[in-house]
């Protein structure tokens with residue numbers, strides 16, 4: 001069943017999107033972008049000031065002039081999984097998971113049977129007799145997933161479910177989620193591009209409460225149009241106006257006002273807004289302007305140097321180059337050094353914004 005949401009929460013959110021039946025949508029964006037507000041509005045924990053929220057034929061929220069329609073959280077058919085498992089401490093794991101089917105009227109024995117099925121689904125059947133206080137963070141979170149699913153929600157909402165886990169527990173939960181989210185309608189807020197890659201069909205990028213980019217995961221990461229998505233994809237991104245030969249970079253950034261040539265992909269029309277994307281590994285760093293070859297030479301000032309996967313990542317504002325430690329030492333690079341970032345036109349992907 002399709003989930004449709006148009007929600008305005010003053011100063012926090014102004015967004016419209018849908019989740020198709022069986023689709024998992026990852027919501028990404030910088031801190032304070034409004035991701036949690038979006039989930040809270042879907043769950044019924046925050047009341048929008050305008051818009052409408054529908055799950056199939058059911059109207060969960062509507063604000064039409066003076067009249068308001070509002071369905072409380074427990075009647076929405078949605079389940080919210082938070083960063084913390086929030087299990088009932090006085091109940092066993094089994095009874096935590098049996099809680100929703102029991103509340104929905106299933107007899108005790110049947111509700112426990114349902115709970116066992118969901119615990120098996122999240123690889124936690126062996127934990128059935130424990131109390132929440134006897135679980136690790138990862139175990140508790142898997143039980144919380146089972147508890148959410150046992151309520152048979154039509155839409156599952158996940159708010160950074162891996163955020164509070166250590167690096168060993170996160171991969172196991174991610175594998176469990178990959179299994180249970182398949183063919184299930186879900187919205188997952190995350191900071192981690194791996195979650196989007198492994199769990200989602202589509203990405204929505206939020207910035208300052210608004211959607212700046214959305215599309216299939218592969219498309220957004222392969223051809224990002226927003227600075228945030230480019231960062232997720234590990235690409236340098238320049239925005240500007242498409243020219244017959246490339247892109248005239250706009251803005252006050254490191255390459256603002258410069259012309260960049262690249263390889264258009266058919267959609268880039270001269271005069272229209274466009275972007276140029278290239279990986280830091282395609283950028284060479286020179287102290288002097290190199291001669292000859294048809295390359296882009298961007299004069300920039302280094303802002304920061306950091307180790308990155310066995311190389312040195314050289315930052316110049318929003319641009320980055322990856323070079324070997326030997327090359328960095330030989331060039332004597334440090335913050336403030338004026339250099340040229342050089343990238344071959346063939347390595348620069350150009351497309352419409």
Ligand SMILES: Nc1ncnc2c1ncn2[C@@H]1O[C@H](COP(=O)(O)OP(=O)(O)OP(=O)(O)O)[C@@H](O)[C@H]1O
Pocket residue numbers: 011012029030031032033034035036037038
């Ligand atoms: N209860 C609240 N009342 C008023 N404003 C709030 C409330 N909670 C959050 N905000 C503000 O709303 C905006 C969006 O916050 P939100 O928590 O939704 O962002 P987020 O994308 O989830 O951020 P993060 O990634 O840091 O969790 C922020 O400016 C925040 O300060």
